[in-house]
Amino acid sequence: MSTQKVLWLPKIGAQFTLGRNAIPEPSPGEARVTLKASALNHMDIKEYPIPPNLSYEEAASILIAFAPFAVATYAQRPQGIALTPPFEEGGLGKYAGRPIVIFGGAASVGQQAIQLATLSGFSPVITTASLHHEDLLLSLGATHVIDRKLPNGALIKRVRELVVAPLGYIFDAVSIKDTQHAGYALLAPGGTLAVVGPPQVGREDDGSGKQVTMVLGSFHLPPNRALGATFAIALTRWLQEGKIKSNRVEVVPGGLNGVMPGLRQLARGVSATKLVVCPPETIYV
Template sequence: MSTQQAVWLPGIGQDFSVGPREIDAPGPGELLVKIISSSLNPLDWKIQETGFFFIKSYPAVIGEEAAGTVEAVGEGVTDFKEGDRVFFQANMGSNEFATFQQYCIVVADLAAKIPENKTFDQAASVQIGIIPFAVALYAQQPQGLAHLAPWIEGGNGKYTGQPIVIMGGASSVGQYSIQLARLSGFSPIITTASLHNAELLSSLGATHVLDRKLSTTALKDAIVKITSIPITLVFDAISLPGTQQTAHDILTTGGTKSEDKVLHPVFGSFHEPPNRELGKSFMPVLTQWLADGTIKPNFVEVVPGGLNGVSSGLQRLKNNLVSGKKLVVRPWETA
């Protein structure tokens, strides 16, 4: 049996190690992809520290998104062929789908082709960043809020004049959220971030960038100066206790009780059955939007060492040492 190099997590709270793993064959509706670039995400270090409900057994291979070339296609796949350049979100929960390795299995319906003017590194930064907002706003209830997506007829610019606040605009999720909010027509688009990222976020569509260090009271005061329209939609791209509480506090309600506010947790995945059709409709559009510049990918930094760089890169994310860009590793540079 052919083998590859993979990053193994022996158990919750343990250190990663690089070692061999078999190369899987694609089943019906699947692709085998040679991973050229794999991105690092905050959830990865959280899985390492505390586990995740999708990970049923250890040792485990994790990793949430990547980009690469199609090596083989499974039965029934007609939209892809060997050699196609693709990017994708991993179907978490089984080692063969994880992206901290040199090959993985990909669900063909939810893969997208990389446009010629984008690199593997750029493409590897996209799906985990853009899908959470897409699910939160455009998936049907209870998964999302059932807004009309901007890639669906009648959805582009539909919410013109409705304000939105995005917590953590400089994060990967925040940057893509700003861009989708712009396409949906939300205005003003108010985001919090370190102010050195203000120019970047304005270029993506944010109309106002407020210092993420502002107190909740100061943030509410600043928002009132920007718009007199009540804030009825806040998206938290950071999802830490502090940002969640601030997001809750700046929401406008019709009454005085917390129960008047709807807090909607989101699992940002198109692999969940209720979200599959939404994801399938989005993939070809996402390829086109990246090609024509409608959606701009994150700035990317390559962490050296191939798969050996995963651990140090995740430590930087954990220590909040990454701002305004995405970290990726190149599995085939593993020594």
């Protein structure tokens, strides 16, 4: 069997090693070519997607949690409300003095929403969560954490005590009936309530001009791609600088065998953490 020289990359981040392997025989319709020379490229040495201070597990948790608020807030209408993103000229801190309520601050989506809202300057940043998550959420930028188990009437009263300016934008990272009702009641006329699941309020025009929009938090949708490309650059920098923190992650053991138990755990409910599976850990039996 004739062999050829090859350069192996045993794993990501490792050194190239020289070796040999069999020269494959071309199938009908294929041709065998001899490589005489190859130009070296910067792409061969640069390290992308992930900043060095982030594990693969943390990196895996980011985008799905980050995109909903990013799209709802900064994408062009009707996908979002077209605010200036914090990486654009004049966008950082631009919305100082505008209050925001984020339902479900401890949810993965909520944690990223709090951090982006803080970069945008919203103040106060009011969120609802179990109070044992208060320290975590204050560290992410929330200014007030309200007990998520309060009845809606008490919760609405507490928010109203905290805001002075009209609540023109509310983001609901939970989007069950109760949170949507509270969000809609708190919203100022003409404001927007962004929900991450099917809207259950505001389906009939009540003359208030309140908008309820369901966010599709994906940068892969054609209208969101340009925003996603610029966010990817800013997000990498913010993660590196510690301006955005990844979610807490919990690795479900067993690699791909962990997917089903992980989904069952997700259905039972997780608290301020993102479940992650690592396919290379899969053991074949």
